[in-house]
Amino acid sequence: MRRHNCGEHPEIRDYGCEPFIFNINHATNMNENFRTTLWTGRDMQLTLMSIPVCGDIGVEMHQDVDQFIRVESGRATVYMGNCRNDLREIGCVDGSYAILIPAGAWHNIVNTGNRPLSSIRSMHRLSIPLAQFIVQRLMRNTMNIEYEKIT
Numbered sequence: 001m002r003r004h005n006c007g008e009h010p011e012i013r014d015y016g017c018e019p020f021i022f023n024i025n026h027a028t029n030m031n032e033n034f035r036t037t038l039w040t041g042r043d044m045q046l047t048l049m050s051i052p053v054c055g056d057i058g059v060e061m062h063q064d065v066d067q068f069i070r071v072e073s074g075r076a077t078v079y080m081g082n083c084r085n086d087l088r089e090i091g092c093v094d095g096s097y098a099i100l101i102p103a104g105a106w107h108n109i110v111n112t113g114n115r116p117l118s119s120i121r122s123m124h125r126l127s128i129p130l131a132q133f134i135v136q137r138l139m140r141n142t143m144n145i146e147y148e149k150i151t
Contacts, residue, residue, distance in 0.1 A: 012027075012031065012033065012036050012038065012048070013038075014037045014038065014039065014040050015038065015039050016039070016040055016041075017040070017041050017042065020038075020039055024120060025072060027048060028048050028072045028118050028119070028120050029072055029073060029118050031048040031049070031050050031118065032050050032116075033048070033049075033050060034049065034050060034051070034052075034055075035047055035048075035049050035057075035121075036048050036049075043124060043125050044122060044123065044124050044125075045122065045123045046120065046121070046122050047120070047121040047122070047123075048118075048119075048120060048121075049117075049118070049119045049120070049121055050116045050117070050118055050119075051074070051076070051109070051111040051116060051117040051119070052111065052116055053111055053113065053114060053115065053116065054110075054111060055110075055111050055117075056108050056109060056110040056111065057108060057109045058108065059084055059087065059106060059107070059108045060106070060107065060108070061084070061104065061105065061106045061107070062101075062103060062104075062123065063103060063104055064103050064125055065103050065123045065124065065125050066100070066101065066102055066103050066123070066124050066125070067099075067100070067101040067121060067122065067123050067124075068098065068099075068100055068101075068121070068122045068123075068124070069098065069099040069100075069101065069109070069119055069120065069121045069122075070096075070097070070098050070099075070119060070120045071093050071094060071095055071096070071097045071098075071099070071117065071118070071119045072095060072096075072118040072119060072120065073094075073095045073115070073117070073118045074094065074095065074111060074113045074115055074116060074117030074118055074119075075092065075093070075094045075111070075112050075113030075117070076092070076093050076094075076109050076110055076111050076112055076113070076117050077089060077091075077092050077093075077109070077110050077112050078090045078091055078092070078093060078099055078107070078108075078109055079107060079108045079109075079110070080101065080105050080106065080107045081105070081106050081107075082105070082106065083106060084106050087106060087107070087108060092112070094113075103125075
C-alpha cells in the first residue's frame with residue numbers, strides 16, 4: 001500500500017488498483033495539470049483537474065458512467081443538458097461544492113474565477129450484478145413483492 005504523509009504530495013501518476021492513501025486536499029491544490037488520473041480501479045477512476053482562468057473542461061458526456069466532481073478552490077459555472085448543443089446553466093459553484101453528473105448527461109464546467117479551478121473528479125460504474133441487486137432491493141421495498149435473487 002502506498003501512503004503519503006499529510007504534507008507530502010504524491011507523485012502524479014496512475015496508481016492503478018494498488019491501495020493508496022494520501023492527502024487529497026493537498027494533492028488537488030498542488031496539481032497544475034489540466035487533467036491527471038491519480039487512481040484507476042475496476043469500477044472507479046479518480047482524476048485531479050486544474051482548469052485555467054476562462055477555461056473549461058469541454059462539452060462531454062459519459063454514456064455509462066456517473067461522475068462526482070468536488071471543487072476544492074476557484075469558481076465555476078456548471079452547464080448540463082440532454083443534448084450537446086442545448087446545455088443550460090445549472091448553477092455557480094466555488095470551493096467545497098460538489099457536482100453530481102448522471103451517466104448520459106451532456107455537461108461543461110467553465111472557470112469564471114480569477115485563478116485556476118482545482119477539482120477532483122471521480123467516475124463510477126457499478127458492476128452489473130451489484131446494480132441488478134440494488135434495483136431488485138429497491139423494487140421489493142417499494143412494491144412489497146418478493147423477487148428471486150439474481151444469480
